[in-house]
Amino acid sequence: GAGVSQTPSNKVTEKGKYVELRCDPISGHTALYWYRQSLGQGPEFLIYFQGTGAADDSGLPNDRFFAVRPEGSVSTLKIQRTERGDSAVYLCASSQQGWLEISEQYFGPGTRLTVT
């Protein structure tokens, strides 16, 4: 079946602009995660959703960042008033969670955001 998809694959925007990044998880996966990966570093957690609600948004760097998942499937990460420091690859992952079992997070290809 299809994996996690993310659009756009690349996004170039000017400082101060608003951007939206989209993630389509694997069908049926209840958990969805956003990570940010800066050049030469490992991914850093931003936020995760259980269904429609944000279960943990402790990784969002500031209030310019916001994410939604209104129907429990597709998620959108929104960044207002972008800054050059926001340039990074934004990764989305999803997982199918059973009651007591842990399951792997499957990652999408990422969106490379460049703020000029």
Add this chain to the structure above:
Amino acid sequence: AQKVTQAQTEISVVEKEDVTLDCVYETRDTTYYLFWYKQPPSGELVFLIRRNSFDEQNEISGRYSWNFQKSTSSFNFTITASQVVDSAVYFCALRRGTSYDKVIFGPGTSLSVIP
């Protein structure tokens, strides 16, 4: 606090050599999970292995093997007879033993296999 350290930033080996990637983790949890991911030049993270904190058995999968030692908080990854296709950045990661939780990644080790 949880933390993952990968002291080797970059490693270069000649094809067919064996190579070990080191990973040291910190956690106060008694139940946790350790992972290795591969990120080839294409950029997509590829899951390699998951190990829970109660299972210290070493694991082998083809040319890959993993050595988990709780006494030293290490989860090292060895590639035997390396190949050019193994060139990638490898991330060790840690996750708490709860149903839903974020993965804490190490900084990664960039492996170059030279033909």
